[in-house]
Amino acid sequence: MFWLIIGAMLATAILVVVIPVYRVNKQLTASAVISMISIAAVAGVMYSFIGTPRPAEHAQQESASIEEMIESLTARLQENPDDLNGWKMLGRSHMQTQNFPGAIAAYEKAVQMESSENGATLADLGESILMNDPQEIFARAGQLFENALALDGANPKALFYSGMAAVQRGDNALAADRWEALLATSPPPNVQEILRQRIAELRGEALEPETAVAPAESASISIAVSLGDKAALAGIPDATVYIIARDPKQPAPPIAAVRRRVSDLPTTVTLSDDDAMVAGRVPSAYSQLEIIARISLSGQPVAQSGDWFGQQLVETVASGALEIVIDQQVP
Numbered sequence: 001m002f003w004l005i006i007g008a009m010l011a012t013a014i015l016v017v018v019i020p021v022y023r024v025n026k027q028l029t030a031s032a033v034i035s036m037i038s039i040a041a042v043a044g045v046m047y048s049f050i051g052t053p054r055p056a057e058h059a060q061q062e063s064a065s066i067e068e069m070i071e072s073l074t075a076r077l078q079e080n081p082d083d084l085n086g087w088k089m090l091g092r093s094h095m096q097t098q099n100f101p102g103a104i105a106a107y108e109k110a111v112q113m114e115s116s117e118n119g120a121t122l123a124d125l126g127e128s129i130l131m132n133d134p135q136e137i138f139a140r141a142g143q144l145f146e147n148a149l150a151l152d153g154a155n156p157k158a159l160f161y162s163g164m165a166a167v168q169r170g171d172n173a174l175a176a177d178r179w180e181a182l183l184a185t186s187p188p189p190n191v192q193e194i195l196r197q198r199i200a201e202l203r204g205e206a207l208e209p210e211t212a213v214a215p216a217e218s219a220s221i222s223i224a225v226s227l228g229d230k231a232a233l234a235g236i237p238d239a240t241v242y243i244i245a246r247d248p249k250q251p252a253p254p255i256a257a258v259r260r261r262v263s264d265l266p267t268t269v270t271l272s273d274d275d276a277m278v279a280g281r282v283p284s285a286y287s288q289l290e291i292i293a294r295i296s297l298s299g300q301p302v303a304q305s306g307d308w309f310g311q312q313l314v315e316t317v318a319s320g321a322l323e324i325v326i327d328q329q330v331p
Contacts, residue, residue: 066097084113091124100132119152127157137165153300154240156185167202176202181301183277184242184257196277205281221245221283221314221322225293226266228327231308238263240296241326245271245289248313255281255289262295268321289314293324303330 070093077086091106107125114121126144129136136142142165148158163178176199183195223243227236241264244257256275260267271291273282283289294309303309310326 066093069093070097070102081109082113084110087113088121088124091128095124095128095131098131100128103128104132116147117151119148119150119155119158122148122151123155123157123161126161130161137161138168153296153298154181154185156182156187159185172202180254180277184259184301186259199277220270220272221289221291221316222268222270223291223293224266224268224321224323225260225310226323226325227262227308228310228325231295231326231329234308236262236295236308237297240299241265241293242296242301243269243271243291243293243324245275245283245291247286248288248290251290255286256283257301265326283316286316289316291322291324293326295326305330 070090073086073090073093077083077090080086087106087110091103091110094100094103094106104125107121107128110121111118111125116122122144126141126148129144130141133141142162145158145162145165148155149162152158159178159182163175163182166172166175166178179195179199179202183192183199187195225241225243239262241260241262242257243260244254246254254277256271256273257277258269258271258275260269271283273284276282290311290313292309292311294303294307296304297306297308298304307330308326309328309330310324311328312322312324314322
């Protein structure tokens with residue numbers, strides 16, 4: 001959770017800095033990306049102070065302790081080079097001290113030991129390469145993020161950076177898709193708001209402040225989600241369950257979404273305007289919604305063959321709880 005929060009804050013900083021620069025220059029120059037990384041580093045440092053207030057001398061002592069830990073860990077790995085978790089820890093530690101070449105070397109070792117089959121490690125390696133050379137977002141780092149998504153379609157780091165690369169290539173639709181998938185990972189509210197604004201702009205759906213009309217009353221839909229008998233007997237792994245609301249007349253992009261795990265079922269969730277995925281498109285603005293609960297075996301927000309699901313149409317003005325039984329399979 002700590003690293004998820006750190007990642008979300010860095011994403012916020014990057015979005016705030018890069019998008020205005022992109023609007024002016026219509027491209028992400030090397031200097032713009034370098035500025036992005038600098039601001040991200042500042043955000044990380046600020047979080048360390050805000051999250052755990054401490055005097056400056058304590059921070060210096062902590063930095064020294066990290067360096068000592070890195071030296072100790074490096075020595076241990078020389079004696080036990082098959083310690084996969086140790087290499088990953090070394091990579092994270094080098095990233096924390098901004099020793100990006102050291103992080104690259106550590107993550108390269110971890111990726112090799114995992115035969116490039118762990119999406120999270122591929123994304124970590126891609127980020128360390130990107131931080132060392134911003135232009136790599138268009139080369140190896142960018143490819144690593146794509147490879148990570150092929151293995152784990154819900155990896156927040158890969159979704160964010162691959163969306164940035166898509167913006168630079170002019171593929172706004174793909175960038176919006178990636179950042180909508182990032183929204184589905186439930187980042188902190190401040191990150192969600194920035195992502196929604198950027199997605200709306202990429203899709204050409206941004207609302208002018210003076211024309212935006214607030215709904216008279218916020219919609220809130222309580223949904224009881226459970227497995228049907230057939231699905232329960234299918235031996236489904238503990239995969240991600242996406243619960244989404246969409247417009248039956250325009251299914252994409254979804255209007256609101258939350259996610260759970262198969263191990264959470266049966267469960268009851270609430271979808272409201274607070275869960276909206278795109279600025280200006282909230283559940284309360286629709287008289288009818290299609291609610292879908294889908295088990296994503298691949299981790300992808302988009303339905304894939306073999307996924308299990310259940311769905312219902314609901315009138316947003318209706319009261320009472322909705323029940324969805326997951327008992328169908330995508331062909």
